[in-house]
Amino acid sequence: xxxxxxxxSNKVTEKGKDVELRCDPISGHTALYWYRQRLGxxxxxxIYFQGNSAPDxxxxxxxxxxxxxxxxxxxxxxxxxxxxxxxxVYLCASSLDGWYEQxxxxxxxxxxx
Amino acid sequence: KNQVEQSPQSLIxxxxxxxxxxxxxxxxxxxxxxxxxxxxxxxxxSLTIMTFSENTKSNGRYTATLDADTKQSSLHITAxxxxxxxxxxxxxxxxxxxxxxSFGAGTTVTVRA
Numbered sequence: 254x255x256x257x258x259x260x261x262s263n264k265v266t267e268k269g270k271d272v273e274l275r276c277d278p279i280s281g282h283t284a285l286y287w288y289r290q291r292l293g294x295x296x297x298x299x300i301y302f303q304g305n306s307a308p309d310x311x312x313x314x315x316x317x318x319x320x321x322x323x324x325x326x327x328x329x330x331x332x333x334x335x336x337x338x339x340x341x342v343y344l345c346a347s348s349l350d351g352w353y354e355q356x357x358x359x360x361x362x363x364x365x366x
Numbered sequence: 367k368n369q370v371e372q373s374p375q376s377l378i379x380x381x382x383x384x385x386x387x388x389x390x391x392x393x394x395x396x397x398x399x400x401x402x403x404x405x406x407x408x409x410x411x412s413l414t415i416m417t418f419s420e421n422t423k424s425n426g427r428y429t430a431t432l433d434a435d436t437k438q439s440s441l442h443i444t445a446x447x448x449x450x451x452x453x454x455x456x457x458x459x460x461x462x463x464x465x466x467x468s469f470g471a472g473t474t475v476t477v478r479a
Contacts, residue, residue: 295469351465357409
């Protein structure tokens with residue numbers, strides 16, 4: 254079946270612009286996660302959605318970052334007023350539930366110039 | 367300080383040879399430990415997952431070990447193939463927060479013919 258998909262695969266933006274990254278999870282997966290992967294570093298947890306529960310936003314690095322999820326489907330991660338330090342690969346993952354195996358998308362490579 | 371440390375940072379091996387990657391963690395209380403393989407430009411893919419009571423698990427030519435007392439894990443790759451060239455990431459989760467994974471920075475393995 255289809256895996257987790259993300260779009261765009263690459264995004265180059267100018268400092269100060271807003272960007273929106275999209276994630277389509279595996280159908281039927283109630284849990285969805287966003288991570289940031291900076292060059293040479295481990296993945297950093299950003300946010301977790303589980304069904305209709307309030308999301309765990311504890312990993313968002315600043316109030317410029319926000320994310321939404323429509324029911325148990327698509328999620329968007331928005332970064333406002335982008336800074337150069339936001340340059341990274343943003344990965345999305347989904348799972349059947351919070352404990353189950355997480356399946357990752359290919360990521361969106363964001364470059365802020 | 368990162369709660370999951372991996373070594374070496376990178377290594378190069380000849381096709382057909384074996385190698386062992388190390389992972390030390392401080393995550394507590396421990397729930398489970400996973401090893402992921404991440405090909406360049408792709409999302410991580412799960413290789414093994416081990417809970418507290420398991421001390422070894424195999425997936426084809428990949429064998430993971432876990433010593434929960436010393437908080438150490440290893441991933442052994444047997445008879446390496448060119449397709450094993452990738453980053454191998456150790457990931458640990460804590461009890462009561464299984465969804466919130468702590469990622470190591472990864473070991474980059476390059477297999478040469």
